[in-house]
Amino acid sequence: MIRTEIKVETMVNEIKKTEDNIISTLGYIKQTVADFTDMFADMRGNITDEMLKRVEEIKGREESFKTLFEETRKNLTSGNEAEKEKLIQLQGKLEQPPIxxxxxxxxxxxxxxxxxxxxxxxxxxxxxxxxxxxxxxxxxxxxxxxxxxxxxxxxxxxxxxxxxxxxxxxxxxxxxxxxxxxxxxxxxxxxxxxxxxxxxxxxxxxxxxxxxxxxxxxxxxxxxxxxxx
CATH class of the missing domain: 2.60.120.40 (Jelly Rolls)
Known part of the structure; x- marks a missing residue:
């Protein structure tokens, strides 16, 4: 009878120890998941901010390029028009009979x-x-x-x-x-x-x-x- 009680008590203690281990392990897993979730959130925020920053930089460069391109086009167009006018005047002089x-x-x-x-x-x-x-x-x-x-x-x-x-x-x-x-x-x-x-x-x-x-x-x-x- 005494042996049976000792065996039961030992089993209870083993079960209690196992429960404590399980609870401890679950707590560790929970904390790990929480830490990972926070880390992932931070990483996602950082990646998003960096990507947005890069996108804004690209947009800024694109606008600068568009502005530069438009100015260059206008300058080339006006320059070509001026040269065209000079050529027309020169052609008129060449075609004009001597006086x-x-x-x-x-x-x-x-x-x-x-x-x-x-x-x-x-x-x-x-x-x-x-x-x-x-x-x-x-x-x-x-x-x-x-x-x-x-x-x-x-x-x-x-x-x-x-x-x-x-x-x-x-x-x-x-x-x-x-x-x-x-x-x-x-x-x-x-x-x-x-x-x-x-x-x-x-x-x-x-x-x-x-x-x-x-x-x-x-x-x-x-x-x-x-x-x-």
């Missing part, structure tokens, strides 16, 4: 009236048809920088007073004196002329004693050329 005239043979050798226009009634050259042989007036077909040259010959021992006129204003003048064997002189101007403006040569003296001379040795001429527009 030049070279007129000779005075209609009147005695310009005795002040402001009388000298009419050179023949031309060797009249590119652009700007010079009118019936009026002695050159009308600029296009605006630009022009070079004009006047060559006249005064009668012996006589003076010729002449002027180059742009739109009514004298821009160059000459007092040519013919010595014992007549005398020739040249004058002119480099001037900017607008499209449609007129240029001519006139007498600046009203005296009737201002004859010019032309023969096979002497030629009175009026010429002009578009240098640059």
């Amino acid at each position: 030049a005239f070279y007129a000779h043979h005075l209609k009147d050798l005695l310009p005795d009236t002040k402001n009388e226009i000298l009419i050179f009634e023949k031309t060797f050259t009249n590119e652009g048809t700007g010079y009118d042989t019936s009026t002695g007036i050159f009308t600029a077909p296009v605006g630009g920088l022009y070079q004009f040259v006047i060559h006249t010959c005064a009668w012996q021992n006589k003076y010729a007073f002449l002027g180059l006129v742009l739109e009514g204003n004298v821009i160059a003048a000459d007092a040519n004196y013919g010595d014992a064997s007549h005398g020739c002189n040249t004058f002119g101007a480099l001037v900017r002329v607008k499209s449609g403006e007129k240029v001519w040569v006139k007498s600046t003296s009203s005296s009737s004693n201002r004859p010019l001379v032309q023969d096979r040795y002497r030629m009175n001429t009026f010429s002009g050329i578009l240098v640059n527009n």
